[in-house]
Amino acid sequence: MLTISNLYANIGDKNILKGLNLKVNAGEVHAIMGPNGAGKSTLASILAGREDYEITSGEIEFENKSIMDLSPEERAQLGIFLAFQYPIEIPGVSTTNFMKTAVNEIKKARGEEPLDAVQFLKLIKEKAKLVELDSSFLTRPLNTGFSGGEKKRNEIFQMAVLNPKLAILDETDSGLDIDALRIVAEGVNKLRTPQNATIVITHYQRLLDHIIPDFVHVLYDGKIVKSGSKDLAIELEEKGYDWIKAEQVAI
Amino acid sequence: MDTVQSLDLKSYLINSLENRFSSNAIDSIRKEALNAFENLNFPNQKNEEWRYSNPQNWLKHDFSLENRRINYSLSDFEKFQIPNLEANVLVFVNGKYQESLSKIISHEDEIIIEPINIALEKHSELIKKHYCKSIDIKKNIFTALNTIIYNEGVFIYVYPNKVINDPIILYFISDAEKPLIVNTRNLLIADKGSEVAYVEIFEGNDDQAPYFTNTVTEISVEQNARVKYFKVQKEGNNNYHIGTTEVNQQKYSFFESTTVSLTGSYIRNNLNLILDGENCESHMYGLSVSSGKQLIDNHTLADHQKPNSFSNEIYKSILNDKSIGVFNGKVFVRQDAQKTNAFQSNKSIVLSADAVMNTKPQLEIFADDVKCSHGATVGQLDESMLFYMQARGIGKEKARRLLMQAFANEITDKISIEPLKAYLEDAIIKKLEG
Numbered sequence: 305m306l307t308i309s310n311l312y313a314n315i316g317d318k319n320i321l322k323g324l325n326l327k328v329n330a331g332e333v334h335a336i337m338g339p340n341g342a343g344k345s346t347l348a349s350i351l352a353g354r355e356d357y358e359i360t361s362g363e364i365e366f367e368n369k370s371i372m373d374l375s376p377e378e379r380a381q382l383g384i385f386l387a388f389q390y391p392i393e394i395p396g397v398s399t400t401n402f403m404k405t406a407v408n409e410i411k412k413a414r415g416e417e418p419l420d421a422v423q424f425l426k427l428i429k430e431k432a433k434l435v436e437l438d439s440s441f442l443t444r445p446l447n448t449g450f451s452g453g454e455k456k457r458n459e460i461f462q463m464a465v466l467n468p469k470l471a472i473l474d475e476t477d478s479g480l481d482i483d484a485l486r487i488v489a490e491g492v493n494k495l496r497t498p499q500n501a502t503i504v505i506t507h508y509q510r511l512l513d514h515i516i517p518d519f520v521h522v523l524y525d526g527k528i529v530k531s532g533s534k535d536l537a538i539e540l541e542e543k544g545y546d547w548i549k550a551e552q553v554a555i
Numbered sequence: 556m557d558t559v560q561s562l563d564l565k566s567y568l569i570n571s572l573e574n575r576f577s578s579n580a581i582d583s584i585r586k587e588a589l590n591a592f593e594n595l596n597f598p599n600q601k602n603e604e605w606r607y608s609n610p611q612n613w614l615k616h617d618f619s620l621e622n623r624r625i626n627y628s629l630s631d632f633e634k635f636q637i638p639n640l641e642a643n644v645l646v647f648v649n650g651k652y653q654e655s656l657s658k659i660i661s662h663e664d665e666i667i668i669e670p671i672n673i674a675l676e677k678h679s680e681l682i683k684k685h686y687c688k689s690i691d692i693k694k695n696i697f698t699a700l701n702t703i704i705y706n707e708g709v710f711i712y713v714y715p716n717k718v719i720n721d722p723i724i725l726y727f728i729s730d731a732e733k734p735l736i737v738n739t740r741n742l743l744i745a746d747k748g749s750e751v752a753y754v755e756i757f758e759g760n761d762d763q764a765p766y767f768t769n770t771v772t773e774i775s776v777e778q779n780a781r782v783k784y785f786k787v788q789k790e791g792n793n794n795y796h797i798g799t800t801e802v803n804q805q806k807y808s809f810f811e812s813t814t815v816s817l818t819g820s821y822i823r824n825n826l827n828l829i830l831d832g833e834n835c836e837s838h839m840y841g842l843s844v845s846s847g848k849q850l851i852d853n854h855t856l857a858d859h860q861k862p863n864s865f866s867n868e869i870y871k872s873i874l875n876d877k878s879i880g881v882f883n884g885k886v887f888v889r890q891d892a893q894k895t896n897a898f899q900s901n902k903s904i905v906l907s908a909d910a911v912m913n914t915k916p917q918l919e920i921f922a923d924d925v926k927c928s929h930g931a932t933v934g935q936l937d938e939s940m941l942f943y944m945q946a947r948g949i950g951k952e953k954a955r956r957l958l959m960q961a962f963a964n965e966i967t968d969k970i971s972i973e974p975l976k977a978y979l980e981d982a983i984i985k986k987l988e989g
Contacts, residue, residue, distance in 0.1 A: 353946070
């Protein structure tokens with residue numbers, strides 16, 4: 305589904321990604337771990353189409369077509385979803401209004417019929433249950449005054465509504481307590497199908513106790529230096545990132 | 556050059572006005588106003604209050620006081636009407652009252668609503684008591700002019716303790732074939748304990764002859780009374796509007812003003828609130844959306860003269876193309892006005908490189924036990940909000956419009972008259988879409 309080949313990317317003068325390779329197939333969950341500053345959030349932003357980054361070489365293909373020239377909305381319309389590490393507050397725009405616009409803009413781009421108010425309301429009430437959010441949050445301004453946990457659950461709610469092919473969760477577990485973590489993880493698990501794929505970007509192992517990955521990759525100094533099964537995550541938890549850094553220095 | 560041309564306008568006006576006095580209740584005030592007018596000059600950019608909104612450019616048009624009597628039919632008027640609104644309606648075209656299009660539905664023992672020159676005959680004592688009470692005509696040439704020659708306008712008196720459920724909507728429509736100056740004068744008195752909502756809508760088509768709306772509204776909010784005031788500006792691209800609203804509040808009264816300015820080549824609104832009593836509550840809300848070469852200037856004043864009152868002001872602007880916005884919010888807290896709470900906020904979004912917003916909060920505080928704050932921001936649409944919306948599949952243009960609507964909604968959400976709110980939300984969307 306997603307193929308990233310030898311990707312080099314800068315922001316301003318700084319080189320962040322230095323030859324990153326990754327292949328994700330439908331039905332798979334890939335975890336990307338790594339120390340701070342390695343490029344994890346950069347990778348997420350680039351996949352979503354953030355224009356602050358300059359791609360100097362390499363390729364990103366989604367369903368065998370390059371997406372490098374596509375705008376963020378075009379990527380979303382193709383079925384790529386980014387759960388933000390720091391979800392944005394938009395006072396004055398209700399969650400309902402925001403999601404209805406998003407759903408119908410995506411449908412319009414795909415040549416599908418838009419949902420009317422009744423159909424849409426039914427959809428979002430159903431999905432709100434998935435992340436145990438009370439439907440009262442739907443009329444409140446988007447993320448405004450929400451706690452960290454509520455914001456992250458709102459991201460998974462949006463994912464449930466938009467039903468993407470590829471979901472990228474950018475440090476979804478950061479700032480969450482145990483209960484919020486459980487709810488978020490259960491939400492993600494319920495949305496898994498053999499047709500979609502998930503990239504879980506995380507610094508800590510604990511989320512991966514709940515969202516079991518098929519593959520674990522270590523992102524260090526701008527590229528993926530090690531890949532393995534879920535056991536790699538446990539090894540990192542025990543040993544930290546220093547042994548990876550040491551291995552790299554030795555190379 | 557410019558000053559010479561506006562001197563022409565001034566001379567023309569003085570000549571026309573000198574013989575317009577009959578014997579009515581307010582003639583002595585009008586004569587005073589004529590003296591004041593003779594001693595004043597139309598402002599230019601050297602006057603501090605007009606520094607960013609110099610009117611000399613358009614005062615050069617040869618505006619005439621003579622306008623042909625127009626009678627509008629229902630089909631002429633229909634497109635200006637606010638849908639689904641049950642209200643007391645008075646319609647004026649070029650300052651002339653359109654009786655056939657107007658209707659009063661509230662009861663006459665609750666409220667007097669009449670064109671002002673009829674009211675001058677029937678209620679002269681009442682008018683004489685309140686006319687020009689709050690205005691210092693020696694200071695402002697436009698209000699002095701209006702005080703002399705007001706064309707028509709409305710007199711409204713609400714009896715004590717009467718709650719008027721149906722709002723009063725005044726439509727002022729401009730439709731001129733040759734350059735015209737129209738001075739409408741409105742006087743609203745809400746007697747003790749009464750409640751009323753009052754709306755002024757200024758409308759006009761594009762591509763008319765130059766039209767100068769010089770309007771003055773005086774509002775007396777007596778003890779315990781509650782008045783909500785709305786001003787909507789949708790005049791044409793050759794319209795020049797100078798509007799002064801003077802409000803006097805007595806103790807325990809409530810006054811809320813909402814001004815929505817959308818079209819019209821030049822707009823200058825002066826909104827002055829005199830909080831002449833303890834425990835007053837005042838709110839001033841404003842929204843301007845400007846484009847092309849429009850200039851929209853809002854000058855406001857909250858004058859806390861007595862203790863324990865509260866004023867709250869939020870004015871917002873969205874500016875595009877080469878348009879110019881001006882905001883000057885004065886808050887005076889007099890020496891005796893202890894325990895005053897006064898808050899002011901002015902926020903602007905600038906959408907183009909050439910649009911300019913000039914904003915000046917002006918707090919003059921002479922009491923020492925007060926809580927006052929002010930804030931002004933001028934910025935662009937938030938990039939991170941735009942990206943978030945795009946990342947959810949919303950195209951950039953649509954995302955920008957959603958954010959601008961959200962910005963405007965802070966003001967329109969407060970409008971308690973539902974059909975007016977819906978009408979304005981639509982009008983704002985249309986203006987934003989250009």
